[in-house]
Amino acid sequence: xxxxxxxxxxxxxxxxxxxxxxxxxxxxxxxxxxxxxxxxxxxxxxxxxxxxxxxxxxxxxxxxxxxxxxxxxxxxxxxxxxxxxxxxxxxxxxxxxxxxxxxxxxxxxxxxxxxxxxxxxxxxxxxxxxxxxxxxxxxxxxxxxxxxxxxxxxxxxxxxxxxxxxxxxxxxxxxxxxxxxxxxxxxxxxxxxxxxxxxxxxxxxxxxxxxxxxxxxxxxxxxxxxxxxxxxxxxxxxxxxxxxxxxxxxxxxxxxxxxxxxxxxxxxxxxxxxxxxxxxxxxxxxxxxxxxxxxxxxxxxxxxxxxxxxxxxxxxxxxxxxxxxxxxxxxxxxxxxxxxxxxxxxxxxxxxxxxxxxxxxxxxxxxxxxxxxxxxxxxxxxxxx
Amino acid sequence: xxxxxxxxxxxxxxxxxxxxxxxxxxxxxxxxxxxxxxxxxxxxxxxxxxxxxxxxxxxxxxxxxxxxxxxxxxxxxxxxxxxxxxxxxxxxxxxxxxxxxxxxxxxxxxxxxxxxxxxxxxxxxxxxxxxxxxxxxxxxxxxxxxxxxxxxxxxxxxxxxxxxxxxxxxxxxxxxxxxxxxxxxxxxxxxxxxxxxxxxxxxxxxxxxxxxxxxxxxxxxxxxxxxxxxxxxxxxxxxxxxxxxxxxxxxxxxxxxxxxxxxxxxxxxxxxxxxxxxxxxxxxxxxxxxxxxxxxxxxxxxxxxxxxxxxxxxxxxxxxxxxxxxxxxxxxxxxxxxxxxxxxxxxxxxxxxxxxxxxxxxxxxxxxxxxxxxxxxxxxxxxxx
Numbered sequence: 197x198x199x200x201x202x203x204x205x206x207x208x209x210x211x212x213x214x215x216x217x218x219x220x221x222x223x224x225x226x227x228x229x230x231x232x233x234x235x236x237x238x239x240x241x242x243x244x245x246x247x248x249x250x251x252x253x254x255x256x257x258x259x260x261x262x263x264x265x266x267x268x269x270x271x272x273x274x275x276x277x278x279x280x281x282x283x284x285x286x287x288x289x290x291x292x293x294x295x296x297x298x299x300x301x302x303x304x305x306x307x308x309x310x311x312x313x314x315x316x317x318x319x320x321x322x323x324x325x326x327x328x329x330x331x332x333x334x335x336x337x338x339x340x341x342x343x344x345x346x347x348x349x350x351x352x353x354x355x356x357x358x359x360x361x362x363x364x365x366x367x368x369x370x371x372x373x374x375x376x377x378x379x380x381x382x383x384x385x386x387x388x389x390x391x392x393x394x395x396x397x398x399x400x401x402x403x404x405x406x407x408x409x410x411x412x413x414x415x416x417x418x419x420x421x422x423x424x425x426x427x428x429x430x431x432x433x434x435x436x437x438x439x440x441x442x443x444x445x446x447x448x449x450x451x452x453x454x455x456x457x458x459x460x461x462x463x464x465x466x467x468x469x470x471x472x473x474x475x476x477x478x479x480x481x482x483x484x485x486x487x488x489x490x491x492x493x494x495x496x497x498x499x500x501x502x503x504x505x506x507x508x509x510x511x512x513x514x515x516x517x518x519x520x521x522x523x524x525x526x527x528x529x530x531x532x533x534x535x536x537x538x539x540x541x542x543x544x545x546x547x548x549x550x551x552x553x554x555x556x557x558x559x560x561x562x563x564x565x566x567x568x569x570x571x572x573x574x575x576x577x578x579x580x581x
Numbered sequence: 582x583x584x585x586x587x588x589x590x591x592x593x594x595x596x597x598x599x600x601x602x603x604x605x606x607x608x609x610x611x612x613x614x615x616x617x618x619x620x621x622x623x624x625x626x627x628x629x630x631x632x633x634x635x636x637x638x639x640x641x642x643x644x645x646x647x648x649x650x651x652x653x654x655x656x657x658x659x660x661x662x663x664x665x666x667x668x669x670x671x672x673x674x675x676x677x678x679x680x681x682x683x684x685x686x687x688x689x690x691x692x693x694x695x696x697x698x699x700x701x702x703x704x705x706x707x708x709x710x711x712x713x714x715x716x717x718x719x720x721x722x723x724x725x726x727x728x729x730x731x732x733x734x735x736x737x738x739x740x741x742x743x744x745x746x747x748x749x750x751x752x753x754x755x756x757x758x759x760x761x762x763x764x765x766x767x768x769x770x771x772x773x774x775x776x777x778x779x780x781x782x783x784x785x786x787x788x789x790x791x792x793x794x795x796x797x798x799x800x801x802x803x804x805x806x807x808x809x810x811x812x813x814x815x816x817x818x819x820x821x822x823x824x825x826x827x828x829x830x831x832x833x834x835x836x837x838x839x840x841x842x843x844x845x846x847x848x849x850x851x852x853x854x855x856x857x858x859x860x861x862x863x864x865x866x867x868x869x870x871x872x873x874x875x876x877x878x879x880x881x882x883x884x885x886x887x888x889x890x891x892x893x894x895x896x897x898x899x900x901x902x903x904x905x906x907x908x909x910x911x912x913x914x915x916x917x918x919x920x921x922x923x924x925x926x927x928x929x930x931x932x933x934x935x936x937x938x939x940x941x942x943x944x945x946x947x948x949x950x951x952x953x954x955x956x957x958x959x960x961x962x963x964x965x966x
Contacts, residue, residue: 200595202592208587208837405802
């Protein structure tokens with residue numbers, strides 16, 4: 197096990213009828229900006245419930261945050277916040293709204309130049325406005341971590357940033373609000389959480405048996421509960437489990453003392469930036485490719501995964517690994533998430549475009565033991581043509 | 582799954598050579614009281630290392646915290662703190678030292694009457710001095726939670742209290758410092774962590790598959806890694822896992838959304854208060870008795886435990902439960918922790934004494950679904966004669 201630090205001060209409030217606790221979490225007298233997305237919260241009633249809970253505060257609204265939230269949109273919110281002297285940001289929605297809110301909170305107080313540098317150059321954030329979240333959609337885990345991913349539309353660039361200032365003060369997790377989610381979003385959420393776990397788990401053995409078992413616990417629970425929610429997002433008893441899995445998948449618990457990979461995300465981000473493929477779908481494409489490209493290097497963990505998550509016990513090591521990859525692909529595709537580039541009408545040109553962009557950016561080998569060279573990126577994507 | 586709140590702001594710093602980060606955690610200019618136990622930290626060098634890390638601070642020492650720390654001793658520290666204007670408390674040692682420090686921190690700022698009320702009447706704590714910990718011994722999990730258990734020597738009473746003010750600001754976990762632990766303390770730590778998990782897990786099914794799997798993950802890892810540390814406390818690679826298991830066992834993660842039991846602890850506390858039996862040993866005595874007394878009521882979870890933790894698949898339900906209880910007893914006894922009252926030279930008189938005390942206190946049924954009536958307490962203890 198590596199040395200590590202773990203710190204996660206987010207207060208989680210989870211379950212039914214929890215919005216009544218919202219006003220207890222925000223200092224009175226604060227001027228609040230309520231940030232949301234495309235308006236689904238108006239259809240499912242959450243919008244009205246939040247405003248009602250905040251009736252004693254002054255609230256400004258900022259809607260229209262996109263999936264893969266745009267830098268350009270976020271900067272419009274920053275402008276209003278400065279003008280209106282907003283003191284607290286409340287994100288209501290899913291991971292995109294929360295990610296945007298984290299960036300808005302940091303950009304508002306950033307005074308070391310262009311806020312785009314926070315993303316493109318990972319300059320240091322020294323303060324953020326306080327934020328809280330009301331989560332209506334299980335997927336990214338952003339409600340309980342300090343990460344955020346933002347896309348600059350004008351240049352097709354997608355970058356992330358991390359700072360402890362981004363931790364929400366609180367997150368109210370509302371499984372009931374997710375009851376009206378379309379299947380596609382549920383499927384994306386399941387795969388997103390699944391691959392978050394994989395990026396922290398499927399590297400190499402590093403004497404962290406508890407962290408391994410926790411990771412496998414989340415995967416097993418996603419495989420068990422995910423399809424129930426996919427079939428019926430109003431299945432509250434399954435939704436609570438999917439939602440808690442998605443949060444635990446990326447709140448730092450399973451990464452304590454182990455090295456991560458995250459190459460699937462880095463490559464996937466380019467597929468989203470160029471071709472606007474849903475984030476989770478890009479992960480479902482890239483993951484099997486990376487495993488095929490690095491089946492020897494990741495052999496020990498792939499075999500552990502085959503055994504403990506898919507109960508694969510028969511066959512040679514190679515056969516077990518093949519089966520584990522196939523099981524994973526079948527799981528994704530059972531949620532109607534295709535794993536081949538061709539299903540998204542992409543061919544070798546897309547592979548070249550991504551490899552070229554990484555080359556332009558002077559890509560150095562990244563991820564698990566710096567195994568992900570440009571050659572591996574190309575190979576992984578070619579496996580998925 | 583029940584509604585729940587989860588909040589744990591303790592910063593964990595884990596691994597080798599981490600004491601160098603100690604001065605970064607405490608605001609400069611603070612007058613620190615360093616609180617420790619019987620002096621083992623002087624033998625293993627931690628004492629000197631801590632003082633050296635704190636050379637730029639004014640440090641007062643307070644040693645001599647007992648196992649099952651005494652209220653009387655804690656109150657002596659409170660007196661000195663008030664006189665000397667101490668602003669920060671640093672606990673260096675194991676769970677007893679940390680528990681004492683939590684109480685000292687709260688008692689110092691308590692101004693609603695006799696601080697004993699915090700324990701005996703669970704009066705509300707409205708402030709505590711800030712505390713940090715340097716953990717040298719895996720066991721209680723106190724380094725990452727808000728609980729504390731204190732014994733009043735003069736009356737043989739042992740009580741606990743909980744307040745968010747008790748969360749340490751940071752805890753430096755030092756597996757290397759535990760390398761010189763005597764076997765008895767290692768064994769106690771393993772059993773303590775094990776029973777902490779059981780108290781939160783072995784109740785009844787409540788649609789919390791992830792929490793269940795996390796709990797089973799800790800149990801499996803304790804069974805796997807614990808004996809290695811027991812045989813050789815200098816086995817760093819096993820010690821890291823034992824230490825992290827003990828912390829995760831009681832930091833709130835596995836209790837999210839589920840009901841606990843905690844009757845084993847409540848009964849065990851009386852065995853310690855009357856007969857000075859090590860805390861963990863009292864748990865090892867009481868747990869099998871409770872399971873035997875409530876084998877029907879806890880049947881579903883006992884069968885799940887038998888299957889997932891001990892891989893027991895053959896036999897009738899009753900046989901599986903018998904085997905699971907026996908496996909648990911064997912595990913405790915393999916660590917030289919006897920599970921029968923007779924091994925501690927106790928007989929029916931002890932059973933009567935405990936039941937009488939509970940009766941005096943107007944005991945109401947407690948624990949898992951309020952199943953633990955006075956009759957169950959008697960039955961459980963009689964099984965262990």
